[in-house]
Amino acid sequence: MTPLLSIRALSVEFDTSHGTVHALDRLSFDIAPGEILGIIGESGSGKSVTAYAVMGILDRAARITGGEILFRGENLLAMAPRARDAWRGRGAAMVFQNPRTALNPIRTVGDQIADVVARHSGLSRRAVRARVQELLRHVRIPDPERRALAYPFQLSGGLCQRVGIAMALACAPRLLIADEPTTGLDVTTQAAIMELIRERARDSGTAVALITHDLALAAETCDRLVIMHAGHVVEAAPTAAILSRPRHPYTAGLLRSVPSLAGSIAQLQAVPGSLPDLRRADLPPCRFAERCPRRLPRCDAPGPLALEEIAPGHLAACRNLP
Numbered sequence: 001m002t003p004l005l006s007i008r009a010l011s012v013e014f015d016t017s018h019g020t021v022h023a024l025d026r027l028s029f030d031i032a033p034g035e036i037l038g039i040i041g042e043s044g045s046g047k048s049v050t051a052y053a054v055m056g057i058l059d060r061a062a063r064i065t066g067g068e069i070l071f072r073g074e075n076l077l078a079m080a081p082r083a084r085d086a087w088r089g090r091g092a093a094m095v096f097q098n099p100r101t102a103l104n105p106i107r108t109v110g111d112q113i114a115d116v117v118a119r120h121s122g123l124s125r126r127a128v129r130a131r132v133q134e135l136l137r138h139v140r141i142p143d144p145e146r147r148a149l150a151y152p153f154q155l156s157g158g159l160c161q162r163v164g165i166a167m168a169l170a171c172a173p174r175l176l177i178a179d180e181p182t183t184g185l186d187v188t189t190q191a192a193i194m195e196l197i198r199e200r201a202r203d204s205g206t207a208v209a210l211i212t213h214d215l216a217l218a219a220e221t222c223d224r225l226v227i228m229h230a231g232h233v234v235e236a237a238p239t240a241a242i243l244s245r246p247r248h249p250y251t252a253g254l255l256r257s258v259p260s261l262a263g264s265i266a267q268l269q270a271v272p273g274s275l276p277d278l279r280r281a282d283l284p285p286c287r288f289a290e291r292c293p294r295r296l297p298r299c300d301a302p303g304p305l306a307l308e309e310i311a312p313g314h315l316a317a318c319r320n321l322p
């Protein structure tokens with residue numbers, strides 16, 4: 001199937017007073033229409049930078065030093081700014097972590113959703129208001145007439161996240177990027193939010209990129225997983241393939257660190273070490289090598305590390321695969 005989104009060899013750097021951060025290095029993966037793709041990695045692996053690059057909302061300090069982001073074959077990075085602004089919302093929309101801080105504290109949630117609806121449609125004010133109610137009902141906010149008049153501080157975290165989802169869905173995006181959408185929410189609310197996201201993919205063919213460090217949550221929800229480490233994709237495959245036979249040592253380590261996936265308590269262990277400092281000028285070709293139990297001399301040989309198809313639909317970047 002033709003991918004909806006195709007990220008090809010994307011490299012992003014940040015200029016800081018402490019040096020250049022090599023945040024993404026030749027990152028590549030695809031998302032198909034209607035697919036729920038999990039983008040997994042520990043803090044600092046580049047998940048949010050990837051999302052911001054797709055949305056075109058990277059920090060000013062960021063530099064895209066290579067690659068393409070193709071949306072239905074068109075390179076978003078080559079689009080004129082106005083066309084990119086028009087694409088945002090209809091093409092892709094984002095649900096953010098910390099729902100309350102993602103909303104404007106001094107406007108009612110109804111007005112905030114109405115702004116998005118009005119910006120992306122030629123609807124009359126009355127029709128916009130009706131659409132806001134429809135969206136609030138769609139994300140199952142109880143008593144939507146009253147809740148539309150509330151300010152974010154008057155709503156629970158879970159309701160604020162539902163508002164965030166309603167805003168993202170207001171322009172019927174083809175791709176929904178959900179960046180840690182359930183962090184900080186209680187387990188029941190988490191489950192309800194994830195069900196809304198799943199339902200959207202199932203019923204309207206919206207592709208979903210679920211960004212999370214929670215491999216267990218992604219395993220329950222996603223069709224396919226992309227495992228990121230220090231700005232690289234180290235493995236990408238259907239969820240079942242990753243769970244039954246992880247090929248990259250980092251993926252295997254992640255699985256062993258999750259109680260529900262480790263197999264037994266005795267096998268439970270954290271991935272040793274931490275991400276390398278991405279400001280280092282001498283970053284090795286494999287950024288996992290210094291933490292890797294399978295490291296060989298050839299792992300450090302110069303030259304880029306290729307992400308190769310090792311089985312149909314299963315990609316890995318490793319010079320010593322089991």
Ligand SMILES: Nc1ncnc2c1ncn2[C@@H]1O[C@H](COP(=O)(O)OP(=O)(O)OP(=O)(O)O)[C@@H](O)[C@H]1O
Nearest residue numbers: 014021023042043044045046047048049059061278
């Ligand atoms: N504005 C910035 N200036 C400098 N470095 C940045 C900036 N934004 C991100 N980075 C760096 O880019 C790298 C990737 O960060 P990113 O936020 O994408 O990671 P992440 O995987 O989303 O982490 P988390 O799970 O904590 O959100 C990190 O080393 C981070 O410090």
